[in-house]
Amino acid sequence: MKAVVSVLGKDMVGILSDVSNECAKANANVLEVTQTIIQDMFAMFMMIDISKLNQPLSDFSVHMEETGKKKNLVIHVMHEDIFQSMHRI
Amino acid sequence: MINVNEIMETIKMIDEEYLDVRTITMGISLVDCADADIDKSCAKIYDKITRVAKDLVKTGEDIEKEYGIPIINKRIAVTPIAMLVGVSGGDPIKYALTLERCAQAVGVNFIGGFSALVQKGFSAGDEALIQAIPQALAQTDHVCASVNVGSTKAGINMDAVKMLGEKVKEAAELTKDRDCIGAAKLVVFCNAPEDNPFMAGAFHGVGEADCVINVGVSGPGVVRSALAKAPKDLTMNEIADLIKRTAFKITRMGQMVGTIASKRLNVPFGIVDLSLAPTPAIGDSVAYILEEMGLETCGAYGTTACLAMLNDAVKKGGVMASSNVGGLSGAFIPVSEDAGMIHAAREGVLTLEKLEAMTAVCSVGLDMVVLPGDTSAEIISGIIADEAAIGMVNSKTTAVRAIPAIGKQVGDELSFGGLLGSGPVMRVNQASCSVMIRRGGKIPAPMQALKN
Numbered sequence: 439m440k441a442v443v444s445v446l447g448k449d450m451v452g453i454l455s456d457v458s459n460e461c462a463k464a465n466a467n468v469l470e471v472t473q474t475i476i477q478d479m480f481a482m483f484m485m486i487d488i489s490k491l492n493q494p495l496s497d498f499s500v501h502m503e504e505t506g507k508k509k510n511l512v513i514h515v516m517h518e519d520i521f522q523s524m525h526r527i
Numbered sequence: 528m529i530n531v532n533e534i535m536e537t538i539k540m541i542d543e544e545y546l547d548v549r550t551i552t553m554g555i556s557l558v559d560c561a562d563a564d565i566d567k568s569c570a571k572i573y574d575k576i577t578r579v580a581k582d583l584v585k586t587g588e589d590i591e592k593e594y595g596i597p598i599i600n601k602r603i604a605v606t607p608i609a610m611l612v613g614v615s616g617g618d619p620i621k622y623a624l625t626l627e628r629c630a631q632a633v634g635v636n637f638i639g640g641f642s643a644l645v646q647k648g649f650s651a652g653d654e655a656l657i658q659a660i661p662q663a664l665a666q667t668d669h670v671c672a673s674v675n676v677g678s679t680k681a682g683i684n685m686d687a688v689k690m691l692g693e694k695v696k697e698a699a700e701l702t703k704d705r706d707c708i709g710a711a712k713l714v715v716f717c718n719a720p721e722d723n724p725f726m727a728g729a730f731h732g733v734g735e736a737d738c739v740i741n742v743g744v745s746g747p748g749v750v751r752s753a754l755a756k757a758p759k760d761l762t763m764n765e766i767a768d769l770i771k772r773t774a775f776k777i778t779r780m781g782q783m784v785g786t787i788a789s790k791r792l793n794v795p796f797g798i799v800d801l802s803l804a805p806t807p808a809i810g811d812s813v814a815y816i817l818e819e820m821g822l823e824t825c826g827a828y829g830t831t832a833c834l835a836m837l838n839d840a841v842k843k844g845g846v847m848a849s850s851n852v853g854g855l856s857g858a859f860i861p862v863s864e865d866a867g868m869i870h871a872a873r874e875g876v877l878t879l880e881k882l883e884a885m886t887a888v889c890s891v892g893l894d895m896v897v898l899p900g901d902t903s904a905e906i907i908s909g910i911i912a913d914e915a916a917i918g919m920v921n922s923k924t925t926a927v928r929a930i931p932a933i934g935k936q937v938g939d940e941l942s943f944g945g946l947l948g949s950g951p952v953m954r955v956n957q958a959s960c961s962v963m964i965r966r967g968g969k970i971p972a973p974m975q976a977l978k979n
Contacts, residue, residue, distance in 0.1 A: 472531055495593045
């Protein structure tokens, strides 16, 4: 099982390390990272493996959202199935 | 592999364009709760609903968090209560209060099914239930009522139409200190669907399984935004294609949520209702979609044509995205729940007559329209009869959810709050139809009924 972590916000030092650190704490393995900076906006997408997550995905999702808010970032954790079902037949 | 643009598109739909699953509705049959003793019957209902639906809200909330898709309402629809009243007799209010307790115990937003199906005539329990509707809606907060007064197969029960005009008025009067909210929870149908997940008209049809999960999708904001980005010189058929593509994506999401919910609750998946259901939030409006097609204001000439195309394109796009389609499926036009419709009605461009024409091509009928408080019960019955006739002849669902604003006149407004929104009092043609309504009887089924 995989999930997509998306991070959007103003670029600053340490975003990637903060987010991957939280993933590590939850025992989510980072499989793939794509990041880009448009003007000074930071956009990062991580594909993470959630099959060995040490907490329910819903708790992790809420936790990440709150972590993002503290740093003025918008963080979403969404099960990959939503993208698969919406964009693939 | 999913690409970044697809991820961004989905997130943008949810965050900026109000994409959501409007409702997960659990349909529960109460046939096995019927008892000759009304108190035993109520006790069995309470036991069954609180047992079967105990995890409904939590499951909805979990899916919401895990998949990042808002699920606005969790609701329950039950077997038309008139059938249970028929078995038990007694005061139907007891059933309404039991349903209210169930709604509060399991935490759902609404419970629908304080209903009767009387298109061809009244059977035991039907009349008593209809008489009790205004009190039931005044004494409860979560219970919704509906009555089916006509169908293409059966014609229109004009005795019921007469009664319902009176009941709509009474429901408003009994709740006049709460913006007449009672009438906003009562829908009068022609050709009512038995698997509709949307309130206030949801009930669990007699042909349904013991328990099912139905899902209603939403997303007018997503369609509007897709049209806003499109060049202004696209032809109407190109716009239709764009709507189909968008509706497909919205519906896929509804299908996914329904499949997951049904698996987790261990209840069979019923249908996805492919509807564009607006909310009062700015941008989440069906009227704005029509305006985006090139109308100055919703209600202008061209509105009915645009709505017909929209309604059809939504179905064509959605039908391939879902394994089972049902319910109302199409575009909703509830005036008070749609920022663009509210604006158009305030401006006087959107009139009741235009709305009536629009109901011939959309998925429901005159929905959430606010009438002057002194409108007579007979005129409300006349409005119901006209809507039912449109539904009967066109083999489609039509409905009336009209709210007489007691003590208010054209220019005033009612505010219901939440998803029900607020609406200006609309001008009503006050010419009398009382002799016709008092005739009662039945309008015979049209030739369209003879398909066999």
